Amino acid sequence: MVNKGSSHNRTSSTARFLPRKRSPYAITLYIISLFAFSIFIFQFYTRSMLEEDEQKSHFSEEIQSKQMPEEPLWDAPFSFGLHPCVKPTSKYTAAQLSEHYITVRSNGGLNQMRTGISDMVAVAHIMNATLVIPQLDKRSFWQDSSTFSDVFDELHFIETLKGDIRILKELPKNLETVPRARKHFTSWSGVGYYEELTHLWKDYLVIHVAKSDSRLANNNLPLDIQRLRCRALYHALRFSPPIESLGKKLVERLRTRGRRYIALHLRYEKDMLSFTGCSYGLTDMESEELRTMRETTNHWRVKEINSTEQRIGGFCPLTPKEVGIFLRALGYPPSTLIYIAAGEIYGGNTRLLELMSRFPNIVLKETLATQEELKAFASHASQAAALDYIISVESNVFVPSYSGNMARSVEGHRRYLGHRKTVTPDRKGLVKLFDKLETGELKEGSSLSFHVRQMHENRQGAPRKRRGPQLGIKGRARLRTEESFYENPYPECICSSKRQHEMT
Structure with missing residues (x-):
């Protein structure tokens, strides 16, 4: 016998648990809330991941700087026992009295x-x-x-x-x-x-x-x-006594300020920028000023120069900002003492601040010597340059921003004195890295440091024989492409034989 009452009760009980039909407004509100909650969760996790990556990046750079030993930054290259040898050979004919x-x-x-x-x-x-x-x-x-x-x-x-x-x-x-x-x-x-x-x-x-x-x-x-x-x-060709005396004093003062220092030949001066036609990073007014100077200088043969091509080819001096990036990438800490061996920097303190933002411990002649000491050298560029030369030769590390006469002479002298550390920037290779920094393809840090250090592993003044002319160039033009004798006097004036020793 069927119990009808029992069946009715089950139907009524089940109905209480079935969902009620929702209104369109409630459904819309529900979807919006769900969407907003999803966005919140996405942003939370994305931010967490970015912060984690940033922390890892900073941590990596900190580890890298800690792992970079200090001594390799300052130590001179291994010289293999080479030393100066300038005494005449047995075949040398001494000076004879001459009326010519x-x-x-x-x-x-x-x-x-x-x-x-x-x-x-x-x-x-x-x-x-x-x-x-x-x-x-x-x-x-x-x-x-x-x-x-x-x-x-x-x-x-x-x-x-x-x-x-x-x-x-x-x-x-x-x-x-x-x-x-x-x-x-x-x-x-x-x-x-x-x-x-x-x-x-x-x-x-x-x-x-x-x-x-x-x-x-x-x-x-x-x-x-x-x-x-x-x-x-x-x-x-020893410098005059007043120059030698002050030069040595300034070296001693640098040693007192910091046990070691870099001499940076920052060739970011008006004449050099005009001569090379390099206007990267300059204002339109500055670029025009340099162009006018180049066109009105009689003995400068090349008048029209493509600044972009010059920079890409590595023929431009590094800017103060580029030098700062370069030295940090090599591993030198911000506390490094740097002596600026140069004349007046084009753009003045505005440009120099681009270097000082990375290396605040910057010293110039004007801050190292007193006004009274420099008074005798005022308006005498050659004498002031001689002070820079002495300080550069005696520095722990010499870095030229451009391969001009000063850079070549100092490098050669440092090679002669025992291959003291000279880091020569690969300007052509560095420009490619600097451009990637500007476009965001590369960032300052471990990745940039890896590329820069690898690029300059064999550009630190280690012994090597002087380079000959470039291949494919014929006639007298090839002589212009040879490495200067005074940039690298090895092997004629540097040898390993104990029988030939330096002149005293």
Whole structure:
């Protein structure tokens, strides 16, 4: 028998638990709430993941900086026992009394004149001539009125080279009015060229040389001639006593401030930027000013220059900001003491602050020396540059932002003195990295450091023989592509034999 009452009760009970039909408004509100909650959850987890990645990045960089040992940043490259050797060989012929004279007008800045004078010492020896103390360039960009004795120790120069050539302070009175053979010696010439020129002695007692820079070849010269060039540059051309004295004081003050320091040759100066046609990072007004200067400078052969192509090719000086990024990527901490070896930075403190934001411990001549000490060097760019030269040669690390005459001379001198650490930036490679930083493809940190350190592993002044000419270039043009003798005097003036030791 069917119990109808029981069936009715079950139906009524089940109905209480079935969902009621919802209104469209309730359904819409429910969907919106669910969507909002989903967005909140997504943002929460995304933010957490980003913060975690950022913390990992910072942690990675902290670990990297802690793992980067300090000593490799400062230690000089292994020199394999190499040392200076400039004494003449047994075949060397000493100076002979000569009634033929060479007068010289040196050209260029300090280091261009120094290497040029060293060349003239060797030329005078080859031509068996008496060298008259050279006249320094007073018509260059700096308009410096300094004489030879203002910049160099004249008596020391004469005395040191007395076994090589005779040197007089002035041309003898009886020869001041005689006709002179005025010559522009061919650049990068060998011994044969100058031996042929001795026929001039038949008609002239005096040869006047209008320019002194790059008058001798870098390679394929007799060993004794190469060593004579080194004796002249590294031993005879000592700076004048006032410059030497203040230079040593400034080095001592830097050592007192910090046990070690970097000498940074920051060639971000008006003349260099104008000469190279580099306007990256400059204002339109500054770019126009540099262009005008280039076009109105007579002896600058290239007038129209594509600034972008110059930078991509690595022919521009690094900017102060780029130098800061570069040094941090190498691993130098912000506390590093840096001496700026340079003239007035183009753009002044505004540009220098781009470096100081990363390395606040920056020192210049004007902050290291007193006004009274620098008073004697005011308006004498060559003498001020000599102070920079001394401080740069004695630094723990030398970093040039551009491969100009100063950079090459300092690097060569540091190689001669035992291959002191010199980090030469690969400007062409660095520009590619800097551009990636600007586009966001790369960020400062461990990744950039890896690339920069790898790029400069073999650019720290370690011993190597001087590079020859670039392949594929013929004729005399190839000589221009050779590495300068004064940039790397190895192997002629640097050797491992214990029998040849440095000149004292």
